Amino acid sequence: MRSEESSRSTSDLSPATARAPGKVILAGEHFVVLGAPAVAMAIDLYSQVQVIPKNGSGVSITADIPLRFLAGKSGNPLVPHPGELLRPLQLKRVVNIDHGLWVNVECEIPVAAGLGSSASTTVAIISAIARSKGIELSKKKIFELAFVPENFLHGKPSGVDQATCIYGSMIQFSRPSNVKTIRPKKDPVLLVCDTGIHHTTRTLVGGVVQKSKREKKDFQNYLAKVREISGRVAKSLREGDDEELGILMNQNHELLRKIGVSHPKLDHLVEVARRAGALGAKLTGAGGGGCVVVLNPSRIVRDRVARVLRREGGTPYKISMDTSGVESRPA
Ligand code: MEV
Numbered sequence: 001m002r003s004e005e006s007s008r009s010t011s012d013l014s015p016a017t018a019r020a021p022g023k024v025i026l027a028g029e030h031f032v033v034l035g036a037p038a039v040a041m042a043i044d045l046y047s048q049v050q051v052i053p054k055n056g057s058g059v060s061i062t063a064d065i066p067l068r069f070l071a072g073k074s075g076n077p078l079v080p081h082p083g084e085l086l087r088p089l090q091l092k093r094v095v096n097i098d099h100g101l102w103v104n105v106e107c108e109i110p111v112a113a114g115l116g117s118s119a120s121t122t123v124a125i126i127s128a129i130a131r132s133k134g135i136e137l138s139k140k141k142i143f144e145l146a147f148v149p150e151n152f153l154h155g156k157p158s159g160v161d162q163a164t165c166i167y168g169s170m171i172q173f174s175r176p177s178n179v180k181t182i183r184p185k186k187d188p189v190l191l192v193c194d195t196g197i198h199h200t201t202r203t204l205v206g207g208v209v210q211k212s213k214r215e216k217k218d219f220q221n222y223l224a225k226v227r228e229i230s231g232r233v234a235k236s237l238r239e240g241d242d243e244e245l246g247i248l249m250n251q252n253h254e255l256l257r258k259i260g261v262s263h264p265k266l267d268h269l270v271e272v273a274r275r276a277g278a279l280g281a282k283l284t285g286a287g288g289g290g291c292v293v294v295l296n297p298s299r300i301v302r303d304r305v306a307r308v309l310r311r312e313g314g315t316p317y318k319i320s321m322d323t324s325g326v327e328s329r330p331a
Helices: 082-093 117-132 139-154 160-167 201-214 216-239 242-258 264-275 299-311
Strands: 016-027 038-054 059-064 100-107 170-174 178-182 189-194 280-284 291-296 315-319 327-330
Touching (some): 016 160, 016 242, 016 280, 016 291, 038 117, 117 139, 117 160, 139 201, 160 170, 170 216, 201 216, 216 242, 242 291, 291 299, 299 315
Antiparallel strands (some): 189 315, 280 291
16 A cells, blocks of 8 residues: 555556445534534444546546435525535545546435535545555545535535544544544444435534624633533543433533524424433534434333334434444455
8 A cells, every 4th residue: 555645646546445434413513613622423324435447537426325305495406516516526636537437426324414424425435536546545634635525515614524434433523623532431322313304504504603703702601511511421421421411412402402503393303302211312413404313221212212203204213333434445
């Protein structure tokens, strides 16, 4: 395997694959953009990328991504040119792609649902293309490169999504690039439930940033609370204290409601999950629709909560922690 630096000028490509997990944020979304730490976990829903050299020049892309979720209320796609989702191919800036290339993307992560589908496909594409050039990029480099498409898609993201998909497991993240691994005492029994209402992260994040400028005093208080919540969430995970974790998730949801990124359906699913026996529930990711994440005291309760949420019109996914992060290999 060559280093990042030594092989920039070579043009040989060989088939390669990469896989990256999705993510769920347990504390601190939105406030992480404003400087607070967030706690996030990589989940066992993946995007998979294959890169195959082809004759001639040019890059062709095939993608099996649940893009139907990108249709807005009007039926018009929220992303006008779905091909734009594949902007990570701007990796060209680092790796000279002077051969023909076929990139095939398969993503099992619901799109625009707060589960990191764009960050996951981005880091998998970057890793697979680099690997096909015989380059093993460092995690730090993948993180840096992933800002190109992530900025394009989401405006000014914090980087927490791509960091989680790259490093895997559980992390505490703060801007600009501070990643601390959290070793949980036990895996929390989680599920996510998709409202089926989909959003644009860019609009939601932009709205919160604007609001934080108008309501400076309130946001100072919120930020102090979120700093405390994130710190205590990390501690409760290390100590395996689910009761405490559940309480903190509920508090975090209230703060997200206050800053206006929840949605009546998210609030409803959160309420229903808590009544069905969950220890805590909150929206996860940018909000405005998307998913709730629910902490359960046991697998039996999780099964019950999932059934109840489905009856209420949500789509539940029982999730576990991914421990690998992004992985690439020759095909
Ligand atoms: C989106 O998954 C998380 C947000 O905090 C945006 C970001 O951190 O880039 C809403």
